[in-house]
Amino acid sequence: MTTKFETHEHDVLIIGAGGAGLCAAIEALAQGASVGVVCKSLLGKAHTVMAEGGIAAAMANVDRADDWRTHFRDTMRGGKFLNNWRMAQLHAQEAPDRIRDLEQWGALFDRTSDGQILQRAFGGHTYKRLCHVGDRTGLEMIRTLQDRGVALGIDVYMECAVTRLLKDGDRVAGAFGYWREQGRFVVFKAKSVVLATGGIGKIYKITSNSWEYTADGMALAYEAGAELKDMEFVQFHPTGMVWPPGVQGILVTEAVRGEGGILRNKNGERFMEKYDPKRMELSTRDVVARAIYTEVREGRGSEHGGAFLDISQKPAEYVKKKLPSMYHQFLELADVDITKGPMEVGPTCHYVMGGVRVDPETAESTVSGLYAAGEVAAGLHGANRLGGNSLSDLLVFGRRAGMAAAQAAKKVRQATIDQTQVDKAEREMLAPFQNGNGESPYAIHRDLQETMQKLVGIFRVEADLQQALQELEKLQERARRMHVDGSRMFNPGWHLSYDLQSMLTISEAVTRSALARRESRGAHSRIDYPSLDATWGKQNNVVSSQKGTMMLRQEPVPAMPEELQKLLADEAEAVAGKGK
Amino acid sequence: MADAILEVFRGDRQGGKTEQYRVPVAPGMVVLDAIHYIQGHLAPDLAVRWNCKAAKCGSCSAEVNGRPRLMCKTRMDALPLDQPIKVFPMKSFPILKDLVTDVSWNYKINKKIPPFTPRPGTDWKVYQDDVDRVQEFRKCIECFLCQDVCHVLRDHDKFEQFAGPRFFVRVAGLEMHPVDGKSRAKLLRDELGIGFCNITKCCTEVCPEEIHITDNAIIPLKERVVDQFYDPVLMLVRKIRGVNEDSK
């Protein structure tokens, strides 16, 4: 390949420097690979930094009866049995060791009175299971991994965005991107590529997610020919801030409920008694989100369209110690002292269970040499993720992806990349500057968010979803003609013009999958098909690109070995749904 | 609600000027919301860093009406809206574009600090009492506002000799980690230049995480250096206060 652009070569290229990407990098280095990590933001600012409540791992430090089997069962139950059982098993088995890794790399979790890592209760977990540091667990995790990575000497390309994967025949061979600062283009050649790019929340208007969550990784994989799975499953966290408007969507950690927070409607009723009398506030997120939504819709919501979440019955000092960021967040942004009165909360788009379809052992996608781990990958969480199971997912499958990518890199030679792919990637990126008087990407993005929020939100119905597809088509057309001004130097409008393409593609995948699944399961609620359906309980939706057209097909959920089936015997049947 | 005028620095390494933008104010709005409004409606190429919009990632540092702050934590209704709100990039770091500065120097300094090194044979039994003070340092979100305000960097340009408060916080977190077995006292004196700090506490004042940078990190570290070497400023402080501050 002629090198018109700055070019870097690595055995393993990792796209993303959140928990998953850093774990992959640390492990790939340990395997002796040369590793490059690319990320859109500065090192240490990835989404993982925002995680609050904790990391789920059956350490049994607080509840001695806990073990991987119970964690496995809770995860499968929470995911309404659409999870890949093998991923759920590996995750439950390996998470405790990964927590110990973090501790040995310097992480300081909150402690039990006998000097072990303290664990707290969370929705859907049978036992106290979440290892945590107050309500800033993600910061502790990312700083620990960042320090470890820096000490080992990983090469990090900060504020650099990948816009295309490059291929050599059927195998992935590198990536094309640009430096945010100067707008210069850059080519990475690699024997294996790991996607660790996180989620898609920015396709919705109300979200807890940052600007980075523009679905890049899934779009990159899709365009490179990989399959996406379970895209209809988008998690709406029950408790985001609802007032004032500027803070709408910002997360209120589930740890508030884990520490004893109580939900009430405007009449003072503890409404979870109606929706899940057994688990109450600590029911799974899908159930609590729908409960709040329903209370509001039926006229029992708070002044600004939410519910009241109250932790003020606990001693003020305890609240400040265990939930310090929540205390400050409400005091400074909403003028509410949570030690004295309730918070106003409502659902916010938070996480995507779907993503790149991967092999459970190696995290390899359906494109050879391309791996995916963390929120960008699908399988572990099925139809609904339990709180705390994402951070542990990053640790377990980030490491597995790094290991497999490094081992595979030993067996292949650095591929050649033909210049036409690179030229095409460059042309695509420059097009918005050349388009005449098209719209600004910001305007199209606002309309996309409105569309998804309104038509593909918590409750879905055939007519809305059909309409959403039509709207998306129009938005795609507008995006083809969009225009950006200014230079290529740190130009957020230009950056968004690329991100928007990813969001449009993935919004379509979400909508098509949601339209196909004619039942309600986990995070996917259809008003027109309100119950579980036995046939749908046995299949996952899979999306892929066939000659530029989005294709959807169903695939059977992999069958579980007998010993695992026994663990679930009592309830698997009930949750699978008795067909109609 | 009324409109506000934002006066935002626009420019790059070659220089620049301020531009005024009129922004509608909504209840509870923060400065970062106003910047986003400008991007979305008036100047799509206005460069700014941000991620979480919840004061958790430390990306959106800038100088608002002359004060180093996180834009996502600065409420519009706490500012005098009858005058233009001035938003400038951090002054101590080289400008890249508009509100974005080159903070790469911090990442270079960070690499000089030897990592966490557990004592051999440790049993990992660690109690909350031993963890509390270190957890304070680990709250740091690397916003670099303390670096921006510290006069040793801001006015005296000691980027070669001085690591700045952020990295004293990091070293304190390692030195006081109950399981770490390494001494970084020589590094603090020789390479991180802790002696340049004359305890003005400006860093502590701007820290959005309310870390007691000077009292809890820097002074105890200076003590450690003094225990091994001699530090004139600390000697003076000890004399003035007439106390022998231990590394609490």
Ligand SMILES: Cc1cc2nc3c(=O)[nH]c(=O)nc-3n(C[C@H](O)[C@H](O)[C@H](O)COP(=O)(O)OP(=O)(O)OC[C@H]3O[C@@H](n4cnc5c(N)ncnc54)[C@H](O)[C@@H]3O)c2cc1C
């Ligand atoms: C507010 C909040 C609180 C949460 N709390 C918890 C919790 O308590 N427990 C829990 O288990 N989970 C929690 N989650 C979920 C969890 O934090 C995330 O799912 C997880 O951190 C995702 O990690 P990741 O490594 O997959 O991606 P991220 O940490 O998001 O990292 C993605 C990386 O990819 C990079 N990237 C993306 N696109 C590109 C591109 N095109 N080119 C180059 N780089 C790119 C980004 O720059 C970034 O470095 C929370 C989420 C939120 C939003």
Ligand code: SF4
């Ligand atoms: S106390 Fe020391 S580190 Fe902090 S601002 Fe003053 S001189 Fe700088």
Ligand code: SF4
């Ligand atoms: S110590 Fe405080 S001010 Fe300094 S970088 Fe950390 S959080 Fe920011």
Ligand code: FES
């Ligand atoms: S955007 Fe994260 S601290 Fe302001």
